Amino acid sequence: MQQKILIIGFVWPEPNSSGAGTRMIQLIELFLEQQWEITFASAVADSEFMFDVTSIGVKKVAIALNDSSFDAFLKDLNPTIVLFDRFIVEEQFGWRVAENCPNALRILDTIDLHTLRLARQKASKERKKFQTSDLFSDTAKREIASILRCDISLLISEIEIEILQKNFKIDPKILYYLPFLVDTIDEKTIENFPKFHERKDFIFIGNFLHEPNWNAVQFLKESIWPFIHEQLPEVSLLIYGAYPSQKVFQLHKPDERFLVFGRADNAAEVVKKARIVLAPVRFGAGAKGKLIEAMQCGTPSIATTIGAESMHGNLPWNGIIADDAQDIAKAAIQLYQEEALWHEAQQNGIEIINQRYSKSLFGFDFINHILSIQGIIEQHRMDNFMGAILLHHTLSSTKYMSRWIEEKNKKLT
Incomplete structure (x- = not known):
């Protein structure tokens, strides 16, 4: 029929x-x-x-x-x-x-x-x-x-x-x-991922009409980024997202390397250039598209328990899961600096995509x-x-x- x-x-x-x-x-x-x-x-x-x-x-x-x-x-x-x-x-x-x-x-x-x-x-x-x-x-x-x-x-x-x-x-x-x-991540795709040393900075990306995203950015600005910035003063956090309001742009602080850009013309490209996705989502449901995209781009992530909920089954996470602001910051600094840990996290993300989302x-x-x-x-x-x-x-x-x-x-x- x-x-x-x-x-x-x-x-x-x-x-x-x-x-x-x-x-x-x-x-x-x-x-x-x-x-x-x-x-x-x-x-x-x-x-x-x-x-x-x-x-x-x-x-x-x-x-x-x-x-x-x-x-x-x-x-x-x-x-x-x-x-x-x-x-x-x-x-x-x-x-x-x-x-x-x-x-x-x-x-x-x-x-x-x-x-x-x-x-x-x-x-x-x-x-x-x-x-x-x-x-x-x-x-x-x-x-x-x-x-x-x-x-x-x-x-x-x-x-x-x-x-x-x-x-x-x-x-x-x-x-x-x-x-x-999504498509399976094959060897050719992996070969084309930017390498650890070719990437820099942290990134957050999400639609600002979605309340959990706005809350996460506030959490980053107020409680997480100050600790990271103190330890990694030459590193920036790039904030991207569709439909940003004026209150979102008011968080833009170049002297603190907290940079708000609004909508990304090509989300995958900016995620691939970043070394780590920060996604401290404190409430929400479903599966997080930003974290799927991070794995597709070979970019490890720091996620909360709710952020990673039901996304990886029994497989190890594409990075580190933490909920407390200081724990998130410490995890982010560690993953940003340790190349071996970063590569392990990237491989975990590839396995999650291929085994749970293909x-x-x-x-x-x-x-x-x-x-x-x-x-x-x-x-x-x-x-x-x-x-x-x-x-x-x-x-x-x-x-x-x-x-x-x-x-x-x-x-x-």
């Missing part, structure tokens, strides 16, 4: 801005390899840095929120698979998909478990230790409901699958682990999983009766709220 996929994006994908954008392009490329027909739709305005999906053979369609024109669009397209980019998108459009294309397989790409990230963020801001009870929030009610309404939910972190099964009693049959999908290990199995669920979709949905209940009530409530908003908007125009 020729598959016709509709991807409804929270935003237009920006692979040069965020890990989420990179993830979306990886999924699109995987579907294109199957010669499946893909339409990417979003209700947000075009952005300056969005990837032109039409350049790789994907149809691009602008859609509207709370507008029945989407129903007509759906019926005309008649997709066999609909992929929602984050639970917020499923909330907005899931009921319309279920009503107009009931046979379409509904897939939710969680990106990261928002429930976990926001609970950790709240605990961090309140300066208290994160507890499991923090998970049971209003966000969790919304996100878990969205997961239950979908046929398959993609998780990028094994820890998150464990949380969903253990704490929220989610049936593992509707969950699917799918990490970042597209060849996961892509084919995921495609087969989609096809197998499509083959038993009725039974699959009956086994997820709680999801059917939630979908029924969503159709009975969200549907009419959306219709009311649509009518109200008509009167205002």
Whole structure:
């Protein structure tokens, strides 16, 4: 059967801005390899840095929120698979998909478990230790409901699958682990990595619209970099990231070698030139795109426990894991100066990529999983009766709220 996929994006994908954008392009490329027909739709305005999906053979369609024109669009397209980019998108459009294309397989790409990230963020801001009870929030009610309404939910972190099964009693049959999908690092790639002595400085890179990144930069500036700068006064810390605000640029201090550059034209190039990636992420969820990119560039990293969470399995880390500010600083200085330790860390990163993120290990199995669920979709949905209940009530409530908003908007125009 020729598959016709509709991807409804929270935003237009920006692979040069965020890990989420990179993830979306990886999924699109995987579907294109199957010669499946893909339409990417979003209700947000075009952005300056969005990837032109039409350049790789994907149809691009602008859609509207709370507008029945989407129903007509759906019926005309008649997709066999609909992929929602984050639970917020499923909330907005899931009921319309279920009503107009009931046979379409509904897939939710969680990106990261928002429930976990926001609970950790709240605990961090309140300066208290994160507890499991923090998970049971209003966000969790919304996100878990969205997961239950979908046929398959993609998780990028094994820890998150464990949380969903253990704490929220989610049936593992509707969950699917799918990490970042990248190319294997071969010998030729390794030979082309800049050598230890050809690299200099530390680097942090991350989208500043993502709160964990802004918090990490503040942590670096206030608590970590002063200690490193005292020990390595000729070394700089380069801060890169998409969508920096004025408050980010106010941290730029050349006399302290704390340098804020904003968006990198080519993230991989600046990461390859650096000797070490610093990523002191104090809260968050999912897998960190910046740390995957570091490994792909042969650049060791200093990460926190949360930063490296679920990323390396039983393999040794691509550098050093530390959480306390002084421990992070000491680890960074040691890794920066000791070439043998640096080479060992680089090799660890190569092994992590090749054993845990290689597209060849996961892509084919995921495609087969989609096809197998499509083959038993009725039974699959009956086994997820709680999801059917939630979908029924969503159709009975969200549907009419959306219709009311649509009518109200008509009167205002």
